[in-house]
Amino acid sequence: MKLLSRQSRALPGVTGVARVSRRSAALLDRVGHKDIVVIDQVDLDRATADALVKAGVTGVVNASESISGRFPNLGPEILVASGVLLVDGVGDAVFGKVKDGAKIRVDAGAVYVGDELIAQGTEQTAESIADLMIEAKTGMSAQLEAFAANAIEYMKRERTLLLDGVGIPEVSTSIEGRQVLLVAASADTKKQLKALKKYIADFRPVLVGVDGGADALRAAGHTPALIIGNPEHIDSETLRCGAEVVIPAHTDGHAPGLERLQDLGVGAVTFPATGTSEDLALLLADGRGATTIVTVGLHTTLVDLLDKGRGSTAASTFLVRMRVANKVVESPVVASLYKARVSWWVVMLLVLAAAAAIVTALMVADVGGVYADLIRQWWNQLVEWVRGLFA
Structure with missing residues (x-):
């Protein structure tokens, strides 16, 4: 009987190492290529999405709703447009079932550890996000009204x-x-x-x-x-x-x-x-x-x-x-x-002038080993100074 190839036996969905934290900001320094991020963030923001895409994550599992409808946030759209799998609303229990560093699989909104189904959410697509964004735009006026009321209350308090x-x-x-x-x-x-x-x-x-x-x-x-x-x-x-x-x-x-x-x-x-x-x-x-x-x-x-x-x-x-x-x-x-504004040709002139002075000193003086060492030390200091201009 012909054996199935490893490719044909591969399970569907996306598989990767889980990086788990309720605070997405705490994950950004330790996520890597092909990781799957497990977070709890209502209204996933643009800055976080950009950072996750840059890190090369393959999936994002959110315990909350990535678009709540309060306002049109751009994070989910950025993730899906970049080919990152996004699953919403899996619930808070996922944090007790997935350990940081564990290997998990996500398929059709379901999250698996091995063969065990541990959470179920909604897989977002470009179409579903577009529909949610249309609804969210209507929520912006309510947010502005709340903002005005909060400003008056804060000023009084x-x-x-x-x-x-x-x-x-x-x-x-x-x-x-x-x-x-x-x-x-x-x-x-x-x-x-x-x-x-x-x-x-x-x-x-x-x-x-x-x-x-x-x-x-x-x-x-x-x-x-x-x-x-x-x-x-x-x-x-x-x-x-x-x-x-x-x-x-x-x-x-x-x-x-x-x-x-x-x-x-x-x-x-x-x-x-x-x-x-x-x-x-x-x-x-x-x-x-x-x-x-x-x-x-x-x-x-x-x-x-x-x-x-x-x-x-x-x-x-x-x-x-x-x-x-x-x-x-x-x-x-x-x-x-505050950028250093030193032209390259000015630096080259300084380097050439220093080199000319060293050569002239060698030509007119019978320098011994001690002076040669001193000249080399001066040269090394000059090189370090030039490097510091562009550090």
Whole structure:
């Protein structure tokens, strides 16, 4: 009897290594080619989708709905257009059944580990996403109405904080009269920090990490001076790096994550106020006298805020941005303005002039081994200097 080939016996669907996390931002640094991402994100945003496509994932399994209908988010459309399999609504139980690093198979909305069916959802297609996007466009007006109502409510609740800075905590980190680099976690944070390398080296701004942005700073080789956010979202080693920690707290004084800091033996200052960690970080930097606030990874437009599932807090972010607008600069602007502008022909002239001086010295002097070593040392220093111009 003729044996079936391995290809003919292959199971249908897509197979890959599972990368599992409820927070999609926590996965972006460790996903790879042909991985299948298991997340829980309502209204999958464009930035996350772009990062997953760039990483080369073969599938995305979402415990929630990738398009809820609140507004027309672009993430699902980007994934499907790039050939990435997208399965929605498999339910929260999937996180208890799939371990990170396990091999899984996804076929027709079903998720398998080996031969066992562990979850069932809806496989999205270009046609189904187009239909959902049409429906979602009608939800945008409701989001704008909610935004206006939230803005009025926030202004009533936090007007003394927003207008007069009442309630901003005292911190030991020196901010008065200095520039601040405020870093939040996003798909572009790593790239933006790399582009700001020379700016950070030359201006020595106060490095402030917001939630996962503190981990991003350490991963880029920097040590944050100030960390603002929920400690539950930050790595233990980052919390122990020596930075001053500020924890957003509810207006009743309860500070989520404070217990974890106490277990780590790390002190903290609480900031009782409503709003996101990013909002409070901006208010603190402004209230403590920062001259300029360069932001990395923050979400600034209304569409960005909605796209990150933060419609309920979009109003506070919008009003805070108005409060500090005269000091805030986006990192791409700083990176584009701060590029070294050294023409290549100027560098070549300097190199040739240095070489000519060395040759002349050799011709007119009887140099021994010691002088030859000294000349070689000068030459090596010149080469390193030229390399530094383009680092």
